[in-house]
Amino acid sequence: MGLRLLKVNEALREVLSQEIAALKDPRIGFVTVTGVEVSADLRHAKVFVSVLGNAKARERTLAGLRAAHGHLQQRIGADVRTKRTPQLLFLYDESIDRGQRIETLLKRYEGELGPETDDEVEDMADEVATGEAGGSAIGETVDETPDAVGDEATDAAGDDPGPS
Numbered sequence: 001m002g003l004r005l006l007k008v009n010e011a012l013r014e015v016l017s018q019e020i021a022a023l024k025d026p027r028i029g030f031v032t033v034t035g036v037e038v039s040a041d042l043r044h045a046k047v048f049v050s051v052l053g054n055a056k057a058r059e060r061t062l063a064g065l066r067a068a069h070g071h072l073q074q075r076i077g078a079d080v081r082t083k084r085t086p087q088l089l090f091l092y093d094e095s096i097d098r099g100q101r102i103e104t105l106l107k108r109y110e111g112e113l114g115p116e117t118d119d120e121v122e123d124m125a126d127e128v129a130t131g132e133a134g135g136s137a138i139g140e141t142v143d144e145t146p147d148a149v150g151d152e153a154t155d156a157a158g159d160d161p162g163p164s
Helices: 003-022 055-067 069-079 095-113 118-130 147-157
Strands: 031-038 044-051 087-092
Touching (some): 003 031, 003 044, 003 069, 044 055, 055 069, 055 087, 069 087
Antiparallel strands (some): 031 044
């Protein structure tokens, strides 16, 4: 995606965020515009939104946004200078839900594994830094390459003329 499209995406996201917050439709709840993807020809734009609430609130909000798309497109046309004003398609951004699901799973298994305290994390960092953790200390390099590999690398570099 080119720099121009990235700028258009961000400009549309800003305008839509402001305009959606100003809408007075009772169906539209707390909405965050998480991203916009404009097609290369600027004819279509996918608007990704996050909605606070349950699935029913999400559907009501998306219906309200779809009903307001004409007004929103008009505001984009007035505020963003592009050749065309894109058709808006509102989509629910599921990445927030996935992130919450992962966080819930991590918290569930944290009880089984035991939480790490800040002191334990600092102790582990100190062990790694001093080399007590069983590995090399930070900043040390360990050369574990066999000599044969080094000879092959020399041969490949052309330093060894090889058999005559």
